[in-house]
Amino acid sequence: MPVNLVGDAIKLEGLEKSFGDWPVLWDLDLTLGWGQFLVLFGANGVGKSTLLRILSTQARADAGKALIAGHDLRRNPQAVRSRVGVVAHQTFLYDDLTALENLVYYGRLFGLNDPEKKADEALSRLGMDRRSGQRLRNLSHGMQKRVAIARAIMHQPPILLLDEPESGLDRGSVELLKKLLQEWAASGRAVVMTTHDTELGFSWTGQLGLLAEGKLHLRGPEGTGDSTEFHRRVTVSLGASR
Amino acid sequence: MLGNGIRQNITGYLVVLSGLFMLADLYLIFVVAPTDAVLGHVQRVFYFHVPIAIMSFLAFFLVFLASIAYVVRRDGKWDRLAHSCAEVGVVFVTLALLTGIIWGRPLWNTWWTWEPRLTTTLILWLIYVSYLMIRSYASNQQQAARYSAVVGIVGFVDVPIVYYSVVWWRSIHPSPVVGPFAQANALEPIMLWILLFSMVTFLLLFAYLVAERTALRNSEDRLRGMRLVLRRTGR
Amino acid sequence: MMQILRPVLILVGKDILLEWRSRDLVVSVLVFSLLIVVVFNFALNVTPQRVTVLAPGIIWVTFAFAATLAMNRSFVREMEQGGLAGLLLSPVSRDAIFLGKALGSFLFMLLVEAALLPVFGALLNFSVLSFTLVLTIAMATLGFALVGTLFSAIAVQTRSREIMLPVLFFPVILPVIIAAVEASSASIGSEPGVGLNRWLPLLAIFDALFLVICPWVFAVVVEE
Incomplete structure (x- = not known):
């Protein structure tokens, strides 16, 4: 079902978050348009879940600007809450x-x-x-x-936020999920998903991003030389944590 | 950090000033003040007990105000002030309880009585000890600030209700032990002046301790900030 | 008004359904309360002559401990699979979430107290049929529910959650316990009316004050 939405789905500028003296995110910028499907890679503990928790109003950023579906996260969290759907590690059930x-x-x-x-x-x-x-x-x-x-x-919800949704799902269910999320994006809405499964992430069509050292690195346009370089960085970054 | 130098100066003045006042205060209390005709020398603890107790109330009132400011503004400086006042306040309220017990012994002929002021002071002690506990049990600095602000607000609002409930409770259950001097005898003018001087002395001491503790919290937070920046660059 | 009331009722309905399904909380709180009464009987040697003096104290110590147990469990249940997080993700005002949880605990405690009161009356041998006693219980329990819900929301997020709730709860709730004990002994004792006109207003003031403050500060507790 196509949805008409204007502006950007997600716009983050200079987002910062730390726990005590432990920095998690800093200088984080992101612009995600409607109809886009962002797959976010990152090693354990780089702040993937924290980023999604901030986007879904569960955590408060220390600094920076964040607009979700045009609504300011800090000033109008209720409007954001009715516009995002969240899948986290806990089921909330x-x-x-x-x-x-x-x-x-x-x-x-x-x-x-x-x-x-x-x-x-x-x-x-x-x-x-x-x-x-x-x-x-x-x-x-x-x-x-x-x-x-x-x-x-x-x-x-016009925006879906999923934190490693593939964990615990069998092959069939993962296929079902993939179809669902791609339809969601194709209908003009937006999806952000994190994963540390490179095989899975690279096989899904979508915008790819890597979260490392507090920042978000997006892959360049499809088919450019950046693509293989990005591939290498993701593998190195995820390999480093093991 | 502008204003840091000025703040250090103020702390410096305060420590000298409160030191001089304290020396004069001790002289007044132990040499100048007349010995109480009935209670004897023990009565001198009164010049410590009353100012200390009042300063602890002041401390918790400041915790209350700073907690509200933190809840509304979310500025870390209010949390630093609330935390510092709470720590100094717990020290003062502990001393107020101890001096109260020492004073109450000759006055009421018992170490402890569930007298409204004494009871309220004990409840204050419990509330602000739990304030410090929740800070140390929280998982990070921001969480500690939020939770303790809630305790700082709810706890202080509760204090008058605690006081009146104990006053009314006492009117139903009068204490069986009433010492010979349950009614405080009128103060001689010189005693009143020394009490006032003592009040100023402890106010200065209180201000100095809070200023020093806040400065320490500032340094702690700056250190945290530096560690944060270093960790970002991968150190 | 409807904006607050609707989610409050949804939340209470969910809590009732959950408790109806498992019934673990109501059973454990009742058994725990009966144990306290048995222990008190031997610790204080409750004889018929002393019962009007001792019964109110026993009742309210039992109710207060039962309340901390119940409210702690109520939030632990919300934490198990992240129910509280799911609740906070929905576009419902934080006031409504607080009031819903508090109302759930209030109703639950009233149920427990209604079941315990006849047992107390029989074991300690006093008449429980008193309007003022019921009113006292309702008002004091509301105070328990408001303060307890606020502090259990804090306690479940910290280390050593079991100890943190009573440490925060009891100093603040002391006036309610004093007022409830005094009002109850006025109801049970031979001269009803003595002191009630003082203690019931005190309970009302406490309830009204915390009905305003708790929802306001709850928003600070739950947002990270």
């Missing part, structure tokens, strides 16, 4: 509610009309419709992850 109940609960919090129907749709999109009546506790890790993804897309 309750073990003793069924998959459907979990989604309906969030649907109501987001103020959706007919949350039951929207929850059903989102679950069937992730192939979970037959398990929707089961309690989360009784679902496998991968299935819980799929419910978590359904939760993130249920309110049709």
Whole structure:
């Protein structure tokens, strides 16, 4: 379903974040247009999750400007919250509610009309419709992850933020996810996803970025010489952490 | 950092000034002040106890104001002030409790009584010890600042309610032990003047300690900032 | 008003459903409370002559400890799979999130207290059928829920979360405990009305004050 959106999906200027005296992000700039799909590489601990937490209003940047779908993160976090869908390491779901109940609960919090129907749709999109009546506790890790993804897309957010969404998913589910995210971007919305799986990241079509030393390095346009250089840097950066 | 030199000067003046005042204060208390006719020399602890207790209330009032300022403005300088005042305040309130116990022994004929002021001071001590605990249990500086600001606000608002609840509680449960001098006898004018002087002395001491502690926190934070920059360049 | 009320009700509904499914909290809090009563009986030697003096104290120490247990668990449950983070990600005002969690704890504690009160009445041998006693319990429990929800949101984020909640909670809640004990003994004792006109307003002032302050500072607690 095509969506008409103006301006930039994400615009970051001079973003900074540190924990105590430990720097995580600094001088971070990023402009992501609508219809783009950004795959973000980075070794463990370089701040991929922190960046996504800042973009989704869960953490506060120390300095810098950030606009999400045209809304200032600091001044209007509520507007940002209704416009992003988040998949994180935690599922945000309750073990003793069924998959459907979990989604309906969030649907109501987001103020959706007919949350039951929207929850059903989102679950069937992730192939979970037959398990929707089961309690989360009784679902496998991968299935819980799929419910978590359904939760993130249920309110049709123009921006999806996913933190290593492939972890815990089997091959089939990863394909399903890939299709979903590419459709999301193709419909004029925007997707940001982190991963440390180079094989997976390089095989997906999308803008590629590397997070290292507090900054974001984007790959040059497709087919230019930069491409192989970028490939090398990602491999080196991810290899260095091991 | 502009203004740093000025601040160092102020701290310097304060330490000299409060030192001189303290010497004069000790002379006044132990040599000039008349010995209390009934209580004897123990009564002199009163010149320490009252100013120290008042300074600890002042400290926690400042924590309260600085915490509100931090919540509204999110400027680290307010957190530094609140933290410094809380630390100095806990030292003062501990001393206020100890001197209160020493004073209460001849006055009330018991070490401890659940008298409203004494009880409120004990509760203050507990609240601001938990303030310092939450700071040390937080996972980073920003979290410590946010959580302790909440304790600094909620704790202070609670103090008058604690005080009145204990006052009313006492009116139902009067203490069985009432010493011969439960009513404070009227102060002689000279005693009042010495008390006032002592008040000024402890105010200066308090100001000096807060200034020194804030300067230390400033240095700590600057050091953190430098370490941050060094780590960015990969050191 | 609806903007606050709707999410509050959604949140309370979710908490009730969750507790109904597992029932682990209500069972553990009830058993814990009964244990305290048994221990008190032998520690204080509650005889019929002394019961009106001792019963209010026993009731309120039990309720206060039960409240810290319940509120700590309530937030630990939110932390397990990141439910609180999910909640904070939704476009709901932070006031509503605080009030929803506090109302959930308030209702839960009322339920626990309603179950315990007849047991207390039977074990300690006093009449629980008193309007002022019920009013006192409702008002004091509201105070517990407001302060406890704020401090458990802090405590679960720190190291040593089990100890941090009581350390923060008890000094601040002391006036509520004093007022509740005194108002209860006025209700249970032979002369109802004595002191009530003093303690019930004190509870009301405490509740009103923290109903304003807690939601305001809660926003500072949950945003990083």
